[in-house]
Amino acid sequence: MVTLTIDGKVVQAEEGTMLLDAATANGIHIPALCAHESISPYGACRLCMVEIKTSSGRERLVTSCLYPVEEGLEVKTNTERVLRNRRTIIDLLLARCPESPVIQEMARELGVEETSYPAEDHGNCILCALCVRACEEVVGVSAISLVNRGVEREMAMPFYDDTAACIGCGSCAYICPTEAIKMEDSGDTRTITMPNNVVEFKLAKCSVCGAYFAPEKQLEYIARKAGLEPGFFDRCMDCRD
Amino acid sequence: MSRLGSPQELEALRQSLVQSRDPNRRCVTICGGTGCVALLSGDVIGAFREEMKERGLDSEVDLRVTGCRGFCERGPHVVIHPEGILYQRVKQKDVPEIVSETIVDGKTIDRLLYVDPASRQKAVHESEVPFYSKQYRLVLDGNARISPDSLEDYLAVGGYAAMQKALTSMSPLEVLEEVKKSGLRGRGGGGFPAGRKWETTRNAEGEPKYIICNCDEGDPGAFMDRSLMEGNPHSILEGMIIGAYAIGAHEGFIYVRNEYPLAVLHAETAIRQAVERGLLGDDILGTGFSCHIRINRGGGAFVCGESTALMASLEGKVGEPRAKYVHTSERGLWEKPTNLNNVETWANVPLIINNGSDWYRGIGTEGSKGTKIFSLVGKVNNTGLVEVPMGMTLREIVMDIGGGVPKGKRLKAVQTGGPSGGCIPESLLDTPVDFDELDRVGSMMGSGGMIVMDETNCMVDIAKYFISFLEGESCGKCVPCREGLKRMREILADITEGRGQEGDIERLERLSETLLDCALCGLGNTAPNPVLTTIRYFRDEYEAHIRDRRCPAGVCKALITYSIAETCPGCGLCVKVCPQGAITLVEKKKPVVLDQSKCIKCGACYDVCRLDAVVVK
Numbered sequence: 001m002v003t004l005t006i007d008g009k010v011v012q013a014e015e016g017t018m019l020l021d022a023a024t025a026n027g028i029h030i031p032a033l034c035a036h037e038s039i040s041p042y043g044a045c046r047l048c049m050v051e052i053k054t055s056s057g058r059e060r061l062v063t064s065c066l067y068p069v070e071e072g073l074e075v076k077t078n079t080e081r082v083l084r085n086r087r088t089i090i091d092l093l094l095a096r097c098p099e100s101p102v103i104q105e106m107a108r109e110l111g112v113e114e115t116s117y118p119a120e121d122h123g124n125c126i127l128c129a130l131c132v133r134a135c136e137e138v139v140g141v142s143a144i145s146l147v148n149r150g151v152e153r154e155m156a157m158p159f160y161d162d163t164a165a166c167i168g169c170g171s172c173a174y175i176c177p178t179e180a181i182k183m184e185d186s187g188d189t190r191t192i193t194m195p196n197n198v199v200e201f202k203l204a205k206c207s208v209c210g211a212y213f214a215p216e217k218q219l220e221y222i223a224r225k226a227g228l229e230p231g232f233f234d235r236c237m238d239c240r241d
Numbered sequence: 242m243s244r245l246g247s248p249q250e251l252e253a254l255r256q257s258l259v260q261s262r263d264p265n266r267r268c269v270t271i272c273g274g275t276g277c278v279a280l281l282s283g284d285v286i287g288a289f290r291e292e293m294k295e296r297g298l299d300s301e302v303d304l305r306v307t308g309c310r311g312f313c314e315r316g317p318h319v320v321i322h323p324e325g326i327l328y329q330r331v332k333q334k335d336v337p338e339i340v341s342e343t344i345v346d347g348k349t350i351d352r353l354l355y356v357d358p359a360s361r362q363k364a365v366h367e368s369e370v371p372f373y374s375k376q377y378r379l380v381l382d383g384n385a386r387i388s389p390d391s392l393e394d395y396l397a398v399g400g401y402a403a404m405q406k407a408l409t410s411m412s413p414l415e416v417l418e419e420v421k422k423s424g425l426r427g428r429g430g431g432g433f434p435a436g437r438k439w440e441t442t443r444n445a446e447g448e449p450k451y452i453i454c455n456c457d458e459g460d461p462g463a464f465m466d467r468s469l470m471e472g473n474p475h476s477i478l479e480g481m482i483i484g485a486y487a488i489g490a491h492e493g494f495i496y497v498r499n500e501y502p503l504a505v506l507h508a509e510t511a512i513r514q515a516v517e518r519g520l521l522g523d524d525i526l527g528t529g530f531s532c533h534i535r536i537n538r539g540g541g542a543f544v545c546g547e548s549t550a551l552m553a554s555l556e557g558k559v560g561e562p563r564a565k566y567v568h569t570s571e572r573g574l575w576e577k578p579t580n581l582n583n584v585e586t587w588a589n590v591p592l593i594i595n596n597g598s599d600w601y602r603g604i605g606t607e608g609s610k611g612t613k614i615f616s617l618v619g620k621v622n623n624t625g626l627v628e629v630p631m632g633m634t635l636r637e638i639v640m641d642i643g644g645g646v647p648k649g650k651r652l653k654a655v656q657t658g659g660p661s662g663g664c665i666p667e668s669l670l671d672t673p674v675d676f677d678e679l680d681r682v683g684s685m686m687g688s689g690g691m692i693v694m695d696e697t698n699c700m701v702d703i704a705k706y707f708i709s710f711l712e713g714e715s716c717g718k719c720v721p722c723r724e725g726l727k728r729m730r731e732i733l734a735d736i737t738e739g740r741g742q743e744g745d746i747e748r749l750e751r752l753s754e755t756l757l758d759c760a761l762c763g764l765g766n767t768a769p770n771p772v773l774t775t776i777r778y779f780r781d782e783y784e785a786h787i788r789d790r791r792c793p794a795g796v797c798k799a800l801i802t803y804s805i806a807e808t809c810p811g812c813g814l815c816v817k818v819c820p821q822g823a824i825t826l827v828e829k830k831k832p833v834v835l836d837q838s839k840c841i842k843c844g845a846c847y848d849v850c851r852l853d854a855v856v857v858k
Contacts, residue, residue, distance in 0.1 A: 043564050044719050046759040061758045066564040081758070088755040092724035116748065117728050127717065146717075149542070151727050153717035 004073040019064035019075055020048050030077050031086065031106060033093075033177050034128035035065040039137055042066075044128050046089055047106075051076045061085070087112050093126055100124040102178045124180035125195045127153055131172035131181060141165050141221070144172060144194070155180075156196040168192065168201035168215035188212050206236035213237065244519035247527045248409045251401065251520075258397040267302045267344060268322040270385070274309025274468055275503055276625075281333065282317035288336035289319075293344075302344060305394070308384040308472015309464075311626035312372050315355060320385075325366045328353035358622060358644060372623045375642045377604070379612050380588045381628045384472035389507045392514040395475040401520055403591035407483045408528045411594075416487040417443065420590065422598035424610035429455055429546070429583030430658070430687045430763070432609070432676035438580055441570040443488045445578035450490040453574065453581040454481055456497035456504060457551060459543040460659030461710060463690040465614040466584035468626055470497060470504035473588070474511035478521060478534060480590035485532040488580055493534040496551050500541050508536055543660075543714035547762050548573075548581045550716065561716045562762035583688060585614055605631035609675035613686070615657075617643050619693040620650065627691075629674070636670040639693055650695040653794075654778070658687030660707045660714075661767035663774030664700060683774045685767065699796035700779040701786055705733035707771040715764065722765035725752045729772060739799040741787035746776060795857035798842045802858060805832050809854035815846035 001012045006023050013022035018041060023030050032048040035041060048064040055072035061082070064075075076082070090107045095117035097103050103126070107113070129146055132155065136142045143166035147156045157163055168190055173183035182193040190201045203212035204219055213236035223232055245251045271277075271286050286306055293299045310318050315329035321343050328339065331353060342348045354363045355370050364370045378385075387394035395401070407416050421436030442450055454477060458466040470477060481493050497504050512534055515521035523531045537555050544550045545560040552574045554560035573579025589611055593601045605611050609631040615638065617627045622644030629638060635655055639645070646652045654664040657674070663684030665672060672678050676686050694703065712726040729752050732745050753769030760766050776783060785791045792800040805824075809832035816824045816833060823839035824846060832854070835846075847855045 043761055046720050046761070049759050062566065063564055063761075067566050084751075085755045085759050088725075088751055089720050089759065092720055092728065095728070096724055118731070126720070127723070129718075148717075150713060150715040150717040150723060153723065 002069045002071050004069055004071070004075060006075040007077055013069045015069070017069050019050060019052075019062070019067045019069060019073075022069050023050075023064065023075070023077060028077060030064055031110070032065060033106075033126060034130060036130055036134075036175060039130060039133045039175075042129060042133065045093075045126065047086055049082060049085055051079045051082055083110070086110055091115050092117070095119055096122050097124050097126060097178065097180075100126075100178045100180075123195050124178040125155055126178055126180070127155065128177060129155075130175045130177060131155060131194075134171045134175045139167070139169055139171050140225075141167055143167070144197075154195060156194070157199075160196055163197065163199050166192075166199055167218040167221045168199065169218045169221075185212065190215050204233060206239055207234045208239035209236060211236055211238075244517070245526055246519065248405050251396075251405055251526055255396050255399075255402075258393055262397055265323045268305060269302060269344070270305045270307050270320045270322065272308075272310045272316055272318040273306035273389075274313070274316075274384075274472060275464070276309060276313035277316035277318065278503075280316045280330075282331075284333040285317050285319065285331050285336060288333045289340070292336050292340045296340060296345075298340070298344065305388050307387065308389045309468035309626060310385045311376075311378075311381060311468075311628075312370070312623065313626070314622070314624040319353075320367065325368075327355060327364065327367045327370065329355050372625070372627075372642055372644065375637065376628050377612055377630050378628045379592055379604075380469065380476075380585060381472075381614060381626065383476055384468065387473065389472050389474055390510045392475060392511070392518060395473070399595070400475055400591075401479055403594035404479045404482050404520070405526065407486055407594050408526060408530055413443075413487045413489060416483060416594065419598050420484075420487065420593060423593045423601040424598075424605075425586065425589055425593060425601070426609060426676060427582055428585035428589070428613065428688065430685070432686055435582060435586055438570050438582070439484060439488050441568065442490070442578045442580040445571040447572070447577050449492055449577060450488055451574045451577055451579040452481055452485050452488060452490045452493040453551070453555070453579060454493065454495045454587050455546060455548070455551060455581055455583040456495060456501070456508075457539050457546040458584075458688060459498065459541070459546055459714075460688060460690045462618040462692055463616045463659060463688060465616050465626060465689045467501050467504055469584050469588055469614075470495075470501065471507050474504075474507045475515065476588045476591060477508075477584055478511055478515055480587035481534060482521060482525065482532050483590050483594055484580065484582070484587065486530055490580070491531050491533065493532060494555060494574075495534060495536045496539055496545075496555060497536060498541050498545075499538040505536065505538060512536065542716075543711075544716045544762070544764050547764055549762070551581070552579065559716075561718050562764070564761060585689070606673065606675045606678075608677045613674070613689055615674075615689045615691040617691050617693070619656075619691075620646050620652075620695040620698070621693040622647050631675040632673045634671050634673050635665065638674065638691070639670070643693065646693065646695045650697065652693065653696050653698055654694045654700065654703075656684075656692040656694065656703070656707075656771070657690065658685035658767075658770070659690040660710045661685075661764065661770050662687045662690065663770040664694070664703065664778065665774070666778040669778075683777055684770065697794055697796065699737070699792050699794035700775040700782050701733060701737055701792075702794075702796050704771045704775045705730065705737055708733055708768070711764065711768045715768075719759075719761035719765060721752075721756045721760045722762075722768065725756050725760075726765075726768060728752055729769075733772070736783065736786045737792070737797040737799070739786075739790050739797075741783075741790075743787065745787055746780070746783055749776065791858075801842060802837065803835060803840060803842060803844070803847060804856050804858070805835050806854045806856050807832060808852065809833055810852065812852075814849050814851070815855060818845045818849045820845065 011026045030048045033045040043063045043066045049061050050064045053059045053074040094107045095115040098119040170183045173181040184191050188203050192199050201215035204216045219233040319328040319331045367373045425435045426432040545554045547562050550560045550562040569579050612628050614628045656664045708730045715722045717723040756769045821839045823836045
């Protein structure tokens with residue numbers, strides 16, 4: 001175990017734990033948009049920057065989602081310098097996604113009422129890549145990716161239209177922090193609406209209760225991966241023993 | 242070609258090469274570097290071959306196509322040995338005369354000699370040209386002496402002697418200590434002590450360990466690494482092999498951008514030759530040490546010069562940086578300890594091993610040892626590659642070696658360190674150039690770009706240029722860099738286009754702070770430098786744009802107007818060049834008339850007028 005202080009509070013964490021996780025586990029809130037407990041850290045949103053002082057006395061700003069705990073580290077999550085930078089970052093995100101309720105709320109919390117820059121309309125996508133990383137790391141299909149570079153960067157399926165790899169599981173919609181990806185089940189169809197793609201999937205029907213419960217393609221994928229018998233998914237989760 | 246099975250065999254080969262080469266034999270060296278190739282040195286080379294063959298001289302006179310000699314402004318260069326007569330701006334049609342007059346009759350051709358613009362003195366030899374005489378060419382020395390595709394040439398000037406020394410008479414730790422003691426700092430930009438980086442990699446857990454040569458130089462106007470890789474590839478291989486030996490690595494990569502075709506070709510040739518001769522690969526010179534080096538071509542993304550992005554690209558992934566809280570020397574390429582140095586750093590290594598760290602420490606300043614190569618470009622008379630000891634002042638580099646600013650214009654600033662470096666004003670021209678001093682004035686060494694600007698450069702426009710470049714090269718992964726640079730560029734565009742507002746400077750400073758503090762990688766962290774230094778040293782220019790809607794340098798089109806002075810004699814030159822037909826000749830010997838409604842402010846009239854009768858305000 002490693003002992004460090006965060007905002008004056010002495011905390012312990014296992015070696016290899018990131019500062020953000022150590023803080024969260026101890027009830028200290030650090031704002032972040034691109035971090036998720038199930039996905040490896042990435043460091044894109046830069047909202048979770050904190051000030052640290054190492055045991056050797058070196059002071060600097062680091063990304064708390066990527067910085068591992070160290071013995072004797074002093075962490076300050078709310079210094080004036082940290083807050084000033086967070087405000088600039090949320091200001092930039094608010095200009096990018098002025099209609100996003102999540103961003104609006106976060107901006108308000110940080111004291112930014114309106115953006116200092118000409119507002120643009122990029123939908124609600126902040127390019128945090130959580131969807132892309134979930135699709136690759138958790139689902140394992142890599143159906144979506146970030147394409148282009150720099151200011152042209154966006155989230156899309158290969159060549160903007162190759163939907164073949166997507167199994168319709170909806171993990172991307174679930175994990176998106178700003179609701180830039182929407183998922184809707186209606187009758188026997190699931191529709192996932194992404195910034196550059198709209199994909200539809202036929203839902204499987206439960207042989208017992210008759211409810212539509214999951215995309216057929218997703219069930220096929222799971223059955224194949226897990227080596228399940230054909231017909232394993234003939235009933236929904238509620239109708240299983 | 243047979244493999245050299247032992248250090249003795251290498252030494253014997255070197256001796257036989259040296260003895261077979263008569264230093265008094267006539268030899269013509271022609272620059273085949275990219276700059277001179279662009280100035281048609283290929284035609285000059287072809288003409289020499291033909292002319293000498295025709296005159297039956299080809300068996301008596303050697304012809305050597307060398308790498309870049311640095312003085313690109315005056316290329317193509319031809320040097321006639323043994324006298325060392327330097328001819329500059331040589332054209333294909335000059336060749337028969339050079340052969341008959343100089344090679345056969347031993348006479349010098351006046352018209353092809355370099356004339357110093359300041360003293361009007363003619364220089365016969367390279368050593369009399371101020372551009373060369375004030376330099377200290379250690380790393381670049383080989384470029385002028387050898388043909389880059391000849392291993393024999395490299396061996397004849399002492400090549401691979403340092404490697405031989407290291408592998409046969411030094412332990413890896415002794416090599417490491419020597420490099421640490423030398424004080425060599427990384428030439429790629431960061432200036433991190435090379436020996437310490439080697440040591441961390443050596444001591445890091447994990448096998449195999451890798452070494453990488455970063456030849457992804459992408460700064461606008463910079464060509465130091467390119468010229469070294471093109472002109473003396475074996476010296477880089479030799480440095481890498483020595484480094485691999487010290488670190489305990491057996492595999493290395495040269496990451497070179499594909500836009501450098503000649504560098505790729507010469508590196509490939511050098512690797513092939515070294516492997517054939519047993520100087521690279523398994524059991525080098527029979528010492529039991531093995532090292533394999535491969536080339537990886539980069540796609541030309543500026544960000545791939547950043548070490549973690551470069552390694553991602555090398556692994557076949559998208560070239561995006563990652564946080565470096567765990568250093569690449571501990572976990573780099575494929576999660577293994579990896580030592581990355583740039584081309585110039587590796588090329589310094591054989592010099593240190595050959596001459597010793599004490600000798601090396603004798604060159605340079607307290608904190609920066611050795612020499613540094615700069616590409617001196619922009620508004621300077623002698624454009625080219627310059628190698629000087631660390632600590633030479635900017636003034637000496639720009640004025641004495643560079644020959645000052647052309648057309649009698651006033652020097653305004655020097656941008657060092659590439660796009661994310663800073664603009665150093667004329668008043669700080671006596672700053673000694675080393676890693677720490679450049680940092681102190683808000684700029685940086687970077688990899689060695691040096692762009693000279695004169696009074697006709699608008700510093701806000703310059704800042705906009707660099708920020709636009711970086712915006713285009715940002716990978717887009719982190720918010721401050723992707724969104725912040727775009728906003729900075731927009732604000733700068735507003736200022737230069739007459740829409741500047743009070744508070745713009747502060748907005749730029751705020752964004753700069755966040756990039757500096759919060760961007761994910763070095764590209765973003767250093768990106769605000771051009772803005773911050775131009776605000777620091779040229780704030781009045783920003784204010785003139787914002788408050789008075791005026792561009793003092795006369796560059797920003799939205800803020801300037803051209804007019805005709807009373808002194809205009811109506812020569813009509815401007816009338817001819819105006820693409821809009823906006824200027825008319827009214828009467829002989831009377832000023833021409835400029836119709837503002839048609840003027841597109843292209844500046845063609847201003848450029849063509851010899852009497853300063855076109856005024857820009």
